[in-house]
Amino acid sequence: MxxxxxxxxxxxxxxxxxxxxxxxxxxxxxxxxxxxxWRISFIGAIAMVAYLAISRPxxxxxxxxxxxxxxxxxxxxxxxxxxxxxxxxxxxxxxxxSKNKILNGIxxxxxxxxxxxxxxxxxxxxxxxxxxxxxxxxxxSAIIAMAVCYGAYMGEIFRAGIESISSGQMEAAxxxxxxxxxxxxxxxxxxxxxxxxxxxxxxxxxxxxxxxLVSILAVSDLLRRGREFAAESFNYFETYTMVxxxxxxxxxxxxxxxxIMEEKVGANR
Amino acid sequence: MRTDNRPIMVEMRGIxxxxxxxxxxDNVSLDVRDGEKLVxxxxxxxxxxxxxxxxxxxxxxxxxxxxxxGFDISDPxxxxxxxxEEIGMVFQSFNVFPHKTVLDNVNLAQIVVRKRSRKxxxxxxxxxxxxVGIIDKAEQxxxxxxxxxxxxVAIARALAMKPRIMLFDEPTSALDPEMTGEVLDVMxxxxxxGITMMVATHEMGFAREVADxxxxxxxxxxxxxxxxxHLFKNPTRDRTKLFLDQIL
Ligand SMILES: Nc1ncnc2c1ncn2[C@@H]1O[C@H](COP(=O)(O)OP(=O)(O)O)[C@@H](O)[C@H]1O
Ligand SMILES: [Mg+2]
Numbered sequence: 146m147x148x149x150x151x152x153x154x155x156x157x158x159x160x161x162x163x164x165x166x167x168x169x170x171x172x173x174x175x176x177x178x179x180x181x182x183w184r185i186s187f188i189g190a191i192a193m194v195a196y197l198a199i200s201r202p203x204x205x206x207x208x209x210x211x212x213x214x215x216x217x218x219x220x221x222x223x224x225x226x227x228x229x230x231x232x233x234x235x236x237x238x239x240x241x242x243s244k245n246k247i248l249n250g251i252x253x254x255x256x257x258x259x260x261x262x263x264x265x266x267x268x269x270x271x272x273x274x275x276x277x278x279x280x281x282x283x284x285x286s287a288i289i290a291m292a293v294c295y296g297a298y299m300g301e302i303f304r305a306g307i308e309s310i311s312s313g314q315m316e317a318a319x320x321x322x323x324x325x326x327x328x329x330x331x332x333x334x335x336x337x338x339x340x341x342x343x344x345x346x347x348x349x350x351x352x353x354x355x356x357x358l359v360s361i362l363a364v365s366d367l368l369r370r371g372r373e374f375a376a377e378s379f380n381y382f383e384t385y386t387m388v389x390x391x392x393x394x395x396x397x398x399x400x401x402x403x404x405i406m407e408e409k410v411g412a413n414r
Numbered sequence: 415m416r417t418d419n420r421p422i423m424v425e426m427r428g429i430x431x432x433x434x435x436x437x438x439x440d441n442v443s444l445d446v447r448d449g450e451k452l453v454x455x456x457x458x459x460x461x462x463x464x465x466x467x468x469x470x471x472x473x474x475x476x477x478x479x480x481x482x483x484g485f486d487i488s489d490p491x492x493x494x495x496x497x498x499e500e501i502g503m504v505f506q507s508f509n510v511f512p513h514k515t516v517l518d519n520v521n522l523a524q525i526v527v528r529k530r531s532r533k534x535x536x537x538x539x540x541x542x543x544x545x546v547g548i549i550d551k552a553e554q555x556x557x558x559x560x561x562x563x564x565x566x567v568a569i570a571r572a573l574a575m576k577p578r579i580m581l582f583d584e585p586t587s588a589l590d591p592e593m594t595g596e597v598l599d600v601m602x603x604x605x606x607x608g609i610t611m612m613v614a615t616h617e618m619g620f621a622r623e624v625a626d627x628x629x630x631x632x633x634x635x636x637x638x639x640x641x642x643x644h645l646f647k648n649p650t651r652d653r654t655k656l657f658l659d660q661i662l
Pocket of ligand 2: 459462463464583584
């Protein structure tokens, strides 16, 4: 699970921001060392996969043909969960800064509880709790469970991002007759997004990796497809080598994608 | 301009405001008439900002009543956003929107609050930017502008709402001396157009030229008030005298 290492402080001080992620570091252009490291690991991983598949097609090529369905599911779970988590996070963040005691209380309680329980335990809990109330497909339950967990972390990022905008901006907007939600939408959030994006990117990568946990919940993601193959062929070492390499390639690609997005928004100016 | 026979625009009665133990406003009563130019002076921490900010409810008062153009703003039934549309405010720290161009800074509230079309808003904005002398910066982002230029954007932005009252909270205090003049010139021009103005400032020249009335505040209370020529030459209270000696 992604640790929030004092996002608030990291986000509030414009620079230098200490943004240590537990995923592969987002290859930001100004860090040339990391940029090279990204290239080496990416090219290395691809070369390795290719070499294995060609030199020992049985089992490596077979494994490679068996897991794409799982990659798709991993993507689906990750993307759906992140969209949902962003929405939950936005409202949690707004709740956490709200002057309304009830809203604030609910949001704070949610964040405290979620952050105090291991992700795997939460996944089981939400999955089976949902199973009792409504009969959702395994995948939907898994997505909701991931989103609920990550929403709390997103909420803290949104809160810190919003708080990083000087109060004068809100006052100026309000003094022009805007309601607080108009001010939020047109003045505060567009500015906060630049501060919010790098930590959100890190969460995105973390969520992609943590999505492997849903393989325990009867969801046929990348890891589960690997397990299925290994269980039939008894090629445990080979299968997990391949699965690990594919995860590495995907997370590296995702972190690259995020760094391109950040540059577009000017988050690293 | 004679304003003492005009209707009352801002009526404050027995205003008290606390920050914890600190009494930032101490039983302030004040009438401001339509079209009147009021200048607030007083040492730092005397409550000038708090007084101005309580008029558009950026601060909530603890006691007393504030009636703006007939609307009692302390009444929970009053829609404060509607009242704020009629009150422009200019801050010491400009508070222009850094993610919007100069033109969009002036457009934003017109479109969002006044529901004007973008085209209609832009026309009004350009007119106002012309008036404050920065029409050539319309497409720039604020970080490319000097402090004086940013403050003039902020003035245009407030004026675009066509407010009946303009509040200025030390609009030139954060500016380098060479930029103070360009902002004061805009304010003087505005004053001549007859809008109601309340200005907290240490610019005594501006007060002399523009103020119908000068209010001296200390420790959250109004100590003395009068026409600038009287108050500056013959202050009746020792505290006023002491303050003026320091500043003039
Ligand atoms: N948000 C606040 N919290 C606590 N104290 C405040 C706050 N705003 C102002 N004050 C205090 O209220 C008093 C009046 O402040 P202010 O109205 O800003 O004075 P002025 O504008 O004349 O310098 C000061 O003592 C100031 O420290
Ligand atoms: Mg002040």
